[in-house]
Amino acid sequence: MSKLLYILFEHAAGYALFSVKEFDEVATFLPQVESSVTDISKFQSVVKLSAFQAFRNGPNSLDNINAIAAGELHPDLQAFLEKEVPAPKKKVQVILGVGDAKIGAAISDTLHISCQHSGVVLELMRGIRTHFPHFINALTELTAGKAQLGLGHSYSRDKVKFNVNRVDNMIIQSISLLDQLDKDVNTFSMRIREWYSYHFPELVKIVNDNFMFARLTNLIGDRTKLQPEMEDAIEEVVMDSAKVKAIFEAAKSSMGIDIGAIDLMNIQMFAKRVISLTEYRRSLAEYLHSKMLSVAPNLAALIGEQVGARLISHAGSLTNLAKYPASTVQILGAEKALFRQLFFLLSLKTRGNTPKYGLIFHSTFIGRAGAKNKGRISRYLANKCSIASRVDNFSDVPTSVIGEHLKQQVEDRLKFYETGENPAKNVDVMKIAVQEVMKVIKALKKQDRKEKKRKLKEANGLETSVIVDNGEDEPARKKKKKSKKEDDIGNDTSLTEVDTTMDESLKAKKSKKKKKSKDDEDASVTEMDTTTEIEQKTKKSKKKKKQKDD
Numbered sequence: 001m002s003k004l005l006y007i008l009f010e011h012a013a014g015y016a017l018f019s020v021k022e023f024d025e026v027a028t029f030l031p032q033v034e035s036s037v038t039d040i041s042k043f044q045s046v047v048k049l050s051a052f053q054a055f056r057n058g059p060n061s062l063d064n065i066n067a068i069a070a071g072e073l074h075p076d077l078q079a080f081l082e083k084e085v086p087a088p089k090k091k092v093q094v095i096l097g098v099g100d101a102k103i104g105a106a107i108s109d110t111l112h113i114s115c116q117h118s119g120v121v122l123e124l125m126r127g128i129r130t131h132f133p134h135f136i137n138a139l140t141e142l143t144a145g146k147a148q149l150g151l152g153h154s155y156s157r158d159k160v161k162f163n164v165n166r167v168d169n170m171i172i173q174s175i176s177l178l179d180q181l182d183k184d185v186n187t188f189s190m191r192i193r194e195w196y197s198y199h200f201p202e203l204v205k206i207v208n209d210n211f212m213f214a215r216l217t218n219l220i221g222d223r224t225k226l227q228p229e230m231e232d233a234i235e236e237v238v239m240d241s242a243k244v245k246a247i248f249e250a251a252k253s254s255m256g257i258d259i260g261a262i263d264l265m266n267i268q269m270f271a272k273r274v275i276s277l278t279e280y281r282r283s284l285a286e287y288l289h290s291k292m293l294s295v296a297p298n299l300a301a302l303i304g305e306q307v308g309a310r311l312i313s314h315a316g317s318l319t320n321l322a323k324y325p326a327s328t329v330q331i332l333g334a335e336k337a338l339f340r341q342l343f344f345l346l347s348l349k350t351r352g353n354t355p356k357y358g359l360i361f362h363s364t365f366i367g368r369a370g371a372k373n374k375g376r377i378s379r380y381l382a383n384k385c386s387i388a389s390r391v392d393n394f395s396d397v398p399t400s401v402i403g404e405h406l407k408q409q410v411e412d413r414l415k416f417y418e419t420g421e422n423p424a425k426n427v428d429v430m431k432i433a434v435q436e437v438m439k440v441i442k443a444l445k446k447q448d449r450k451e452k453k454r455k456l457k458e459a460n461g462l463e464t465s466v467i468v469d470n471g472e473d474e475p476a477r478k479k480k481k482k483s484k485k486e487d488d489i490g491n492d493t494s495l496t497e498v499d500t501t502m503d504e505s506l507k508a509k510k511s512k513k514k515k516k517s518k519d520d521e522d523a524s525v526t527e528m529d530t531t532t533e534i535e536q537k538t539k540k541s542k543k544k545k546k547q548k549d550d
Contacts, residue, residue: 002091002093003092003093003094003095004019004086004092004094004095005019005020005095005097005121006018006019006020006050006085006094006095006097007019007020007047007097007121007124007125007128008081008096008097008098008099009099009125009128009129009132010065010068010099011132011144011147011148012061012065012144012147012148012150012151012152013054013055013061013136013139013143013144013147014052014053014054014055015052015053015064015076015077015080016049016051016052016053016128016132016135016136017049017050017051017052017080017084017085018047018048018050018124018128018135019047019048019050020046020047020097020124021045021046021047021048038130040131043127043131044131044134046124047124047127047128049135049136050084051080051083051084052135052136053076053080055076058150058151058154061151062151062154062155062158065151065155066155066158068103070102071100071102071105071106072103072106073103073106073107073110073111078110078111081096081107081111081113082111085111085113093114094113094114095114095115095116096113096114096115096116097115097116097117097120097121097124097125098115098116098117099117099121099122099125100117101117104116104117132144167295168295168296168312168317168318171288171291171292171295171296171309171312171313172309172312172313172317174284174287174288174291174309175288175306175309175310175312175313176313177284178281178284178285178288178306181277181280181281181284182281184277185210185274185277185278185281186210188270188274188277189211189213189214189274190210191270192210192213192214192217192267192270192274193210193213195267195270196213196217196267196271197256198256198257198259199222199223199256199257199258199259200220200223200251200254200256201254201255201256202250202251202254202255202256203217203220203247203250206246206247206250207238207243207247210274210278211274211275211278212237212238214271214274214275214278215237215275216234216237216247217267217268217271218268218271218272218275219233219237220234220247220251221264221268222259222264223251223254224251226248226251228248231244231248234247288305288306288309289305292305292308292309293398293400294398295318295392295398296318296388296392297392297398297399297400297403298388298389298391298392298399298400298401298402298403298406299311299312299385299388299389299392299403300400300403301400301403301404301407302384302385302403302406302407302410303360303363303381303385303388304363304364306362307360307362307363310333310359310362311329311332311333311359311360311385312389314332314333314359315332318392318393319393321389322386322389322390322392322393322394324386325386326379326382326383326386327382329360329382329386329389330356330357330358330378330379330381330382331354331355331356331358332360333358333359334355334357334358334359335358337355356374356375356378356379357374357375357378357382360378360381360382361378363381365377365381365410365411365414366378366381368414369414370417373414377410377413377414377417380410381410384406384407384409384410387402387406388402388403388406391403397437397441397444399437399440399441401433401436401437401440402433402437405430405432405433408429409423409426409429412424
């Protein structure tokens with residue numbers, strides 16, 4: 001049985017189908033194929049262009065390339081292959097060479113064409129990719145490069161698209177900056193303490209908080225110039241009257257050296273910078289709190305905003321965190337300790353415990369657990385964190401209902417370890433949580449419908465501006481009301497005519513009714529008269545008959 005080999009090549013300009021000559025010899029002698037790839041004259045003797053279909057426009061090319069990347073058969077490619085690839089015959093087998101196994105499986109399942117993606121096909125596709133502009137008359141190397149560059153940019157932009165409201169990159173950057181600010185503020189605060197202690201060493205023992213010490217350094221300045229009028233301002237910073245008295249007493253009998261004006265100015269300028277950094281750190285923590293509520297509300301409700309953000313940052317994204325199993329989430333952040341322990345286990349063959357927790361150690365649950373139960377609660381907490389991250393990643397409506405129920409489950413598990421009280425079953429808790437989530441979704445949908453109705457009413461009630469004779473803009477509704485009034489005033493005659501016609505019609509109807517009633521009365525009277533006459537005649541006739549009989 002002879003074989004016909006066709007090569008499907010996807011380019012930024014379109015789809016191309018190549019027929020391979022002498023397939024049996026080429027398949028047998030691979031070194032000949034490798035040598036002919038670099039030479040265009042030899043390669044054209046092996047491969048020949050059979051058909052080419054260009055993409056219609058840029059979006060069409062992007063759509064096709066996305067389908068190929070996903071391993072799906074695009075309708076354009078399906079129509080192209082149905083038209084150009086010949087049907088197999090009894091003694092002829094048709095084989096289609098493709099560059100990817102996924103697209104080959106999709107083609108074979110849909111069109112029932114046998115596909116090959118390894119061996120000689122890869123070498124032939126390498127040559128086609130190198131010499132592709134020589135096969136298409138209307139395509140040059142410059143235009144082919146431009147098409148590839150444009151498609152590459154659009155493909156990259158399409159891949160990095162994200163939802164603005166639920167972007168975890170901002171969380172990653174925020175938590176990294178927050179950790180960096182903590183380190184920097186602590187370093188700078190220690191520098192201020194050491195610097196200002198030359199002048200006022202007793203203040204370090206009285207005030208322990210770094211932010212408070214920086215504010216006092218900026219406020220007090222030269223301790224020799226400390227006045228009683230400053231007592232209220234210092235108490236506002238320290239929030240303790242006893243400490244205020246201690247500061248004043250220490251300033252009177254301080255062992256510090258005198259300080260110059262320029263030195264004090266530099267210290268105060270540095271203290272202002274530390275104060276501003278600390279205030280910015282607080283605002284950044286609030287920003288992180290709001291972002292976590294919109295991106296990962298269940299994870300934030302379960303383990304806290306900062307620990308949840310550190311987990312997302314260490315995993316790389318919320319999607320990556322959702323893909324991790326609970327065992328990986330448990331030791332996430334303890335990779336160094338884990339691999340160090342594994343190294344000792346493999347090299348020294350000594351017993352050693354692997355780490356029980358990584359970043360989740362900063363959670364309050366592990367701190368509240370006993371020494372025996374820390375490993376248990378960390379494993380249980382990692383399981384719940386994995387569930388919460390998956391719910392946050394794949395849910396359309398961000399709610400913290402499931403996270404709150406998961407948190408209550410961890411609390412119940414802590415009680416179980418301490419007192420032995422059995423917690424509620426996971427199935428029952430999740431049923432209640434799902435019901436509450438459905439209620440929240442229904443309420444949100446109802447609210448959205450109300451909002452849409454309100455917007456429609458506002459859109460219908462908007463008053464379009466019209467140009468009046470004096471050149472000023474007035475709302476159209478007012479203009480209509482004004483025109484109605486003017487019509488009422490100016491069209492009195494038409495109204496009176498309408499009224500008269502209505503009166504005439506009403507009178508005519510009344511007269512007709514009266515006539516009908518009179519006619520009915522007359523008819524009834526005549527009927528009565530005729531009946532009385534008939535009765536009288538019958539009586540007379542009966543009397544005459546009696547007389548005759550007598």
